[in-house]
Amino acid sequence: MQKSKHLPAGRKDRTMVLVDIRETKSVKASDVFLQVRPGKDFELITLLRAMLREQKVTDDQIAETGLTREQCVDFLDRAKAAKFGVFFFGMGLSMTRGKHMNSAALLTLAAELNAFTKFVAMPMRGHGNVTGADVIMRWQTGYPFGITFNRGYPRYNPGEFSTVDVLVRGDTDCAFIIGADPGATMPQPAIDHMAKVPTIVLDPHVTHTSKLAKVHITTAPAGIAAPGTAYRMDEIPLPLKPAIDSPYPSDEEVVRRINEAVAQKADWLGTRPQSIQHQPIS
Amino acid sequence: MSSIRLLLNPTRTAKQGVQVNIGKFSDEYIQMTTTLTCHADDMAAIGVSDGDSVRVRTEHGEAQFTCVQGKVPEGMVFVPYGPPTCKLMGGDTDGTGMPTSKGWEVDVEPVQ
Numbered sequence: 463m464q465k466s467k468h469l470p471a472g473r474k475d476r477t478m479v480l481v482d483i484r485e486t487k488s489v490k491a492s493d494v495f496l497q498v499r500p501g502k503d504f505e506l507i508t509l510l511r512a513m514l515r516e517q518k519v520t521d522d523q524i525a526e527t528g529l530t531r532e533q534c535v536d537f538l539d540r541a542k543a544a545k546f547g548v549f550f551f552g553m554g555l556s557m558t559r560g561k562h563m564n565s566a567a568l569l570t571l572a573a574e575l576n577a578f579t580k581f582v583a584m585p586m587r588g589h590g591n592v593t594g595a596d597v598i599m600r601w602q603t604g605y606p607f608g609i610t611f612n613r614g615y616p617r618y619n620p621g622e623f624s625t626v627d628v629l630v631r632g633d634t635d636c637a638f639i640i641g642a643d644p645g646a647t648m649p650q651p652a653i654d655h656m657a658k659v660p661t662i663v664l665d666p667h668v669t670h671t672s673k674l675a676k677v678h679i680t681t682a683p684a685g686i687a688a689p690g691t692a693y694r695m696d697e698i699p700l701p702l703k704p705a706i707d708s709p710y711p712s713d714e715e716v717v718r719r720i721n722e723a724v725a726q727k728a729d730w731l732g733t734r735p736q737s738i739q740h741q742p743i744s
Numbered sequence: 745m746s747s748i749r750l751l752l753n754p755t756r757t758a759k760q761g762v763q764v765n766i767g768k769f770s771d772e773y774i775q776m777t778t779t780l781t782c783h784a785d786d787m788a789a790i791g792v793s794d795g796d797s798v799r800v801r802t803e804h805g806e807a808q809f810t811c812v813q814g815k816v817p818e819g820m821v822f823v824p825y826g827p828p829t830c831k832l833m834g835g836d837t838d839g840t841g842m843p844t845s846k847g848w849e850v851d852v853e854p855v856q
Contacts, residue, residue: 483753483817483820483847484753484815484816484817484820484822485815497817500751500753500820500847501847553756553845553846554846554847556842557842557843557844557845557846557847558844558846558847559844559847559848561838561840561842561844562840562842588756589761589764607841608841620837620839620840620841620842621837621838621839621840621841622839624837624840624841624842625841626835626837626841626842626843627837627841629835630835630836630837643768645827646768646825646826646827646830647825647830648830648833648843649804649830649833649834649835649843649845650804650805650830650831650833650835651804651834651835652835652843653830667767667768668767668769669768670768670827
């Protein structure tokens with residue numbers, strides 16, 4: 463592990479605390495393992511926040527989370543004594559009961575620990591370039607996901623404009639899937655709607671989504687046979703050079719050609735930027 | 745043999761991440777996403793032994809898995825995400841955009 467000016471011994475200077483509902487292979491790599499009861503993340507984080515502020519917390523309240531007072535005190539002591547702490551959190555927080563409230567609680571705990579030391583929280587992202595998608599949407603629209611452009615400008619509302627909700631409600635009459643396989647990961651009602659409407663997929667592989675799509679366009683895999691930029695989990699952009707040639711076009715080229723073809727069509731909705739007439743303020 | 749209620753936890757695994765890039769129609773990927781890891785006592789309660797088929801039901805759907813014994817807490821079952829777990833998920837996101845796809849109660853019964 464990386465050695466630095468402030469942590470000359472590398473891994474030995476660092477402490478890894480693992481919180482999970484079961485013992486995974488990561489336990490061997492960690493210094494402390496805290497086995498929390500399923501669905502008690504929000505309670506545990508809230509109790510830790512209370513203990514950090516030296517508020518009264520009962521043993522029964524702590525026991526409900528599956529941990530002991532000693533474990534909680536030890537964790538907070540370690541967190542406060544750290545030179546630079548990071549919470550890495552994943553889908554165990556965001557996809558279980560509580561969802562965004564669990565994540566919000568953890569972000570608050572990280573913020574409050576800054577009264578003692580430097581502390582941040584960082585989401586563990588899935589495979590592929592999930593971080594890149596969020597970052598690009600953020601600087602282009604101001605929002606990371608769950609965005610609609612149906613009024614000609616971006617609006618953000620998770621639960622309304624997010625993919626699963628839009629598909630499950632059946633709001634869309636067409637779906638364009640790029641570099642993702644929702645047919646193998648999303649809830650069945652969302653998959654059923656994609657099968658009903660014309661779905662177009664850009665992917666180097668045949669996927670579960672392409673099996674239900676009306677059109678599958680094979681593209682060159684980004685970073686292998688097509689150039690591009692992947693974002694690291696900490697939002698550092700990594701430019702990628704293709705190592706091999708591909709007979710297939712890149713995702714970017716296909717989207718550009720579709721855009722060009724669409725531009726040739728009549729603007730029957732009158733929604734293209736050049737067709738929006740700006741009214742002078744009187 | 746009977747149906748019992750357990751907490752289902754679809755997970756991501758490193759092997760699954762590798763298989764995603766090899767192909768989701770490979771035998772290995774299909775086997776991985778249809779293998780349910782269960783506690784020994786829970787398997788005894790369901791009435792199945794290692795390698796038997798079980799049916800998992802939710803209010804939204806059902807799917808069949810191969811049940812294997814593993815080091816998991818009692819009352820919980822684990823399976824890598826995939827098309828079978830999609831069938832068990834509901835479309836409601838509680839207004840968050842995120843479907844509940846971990847830690848929900850399911851009925852597990854042996855396949856006769």
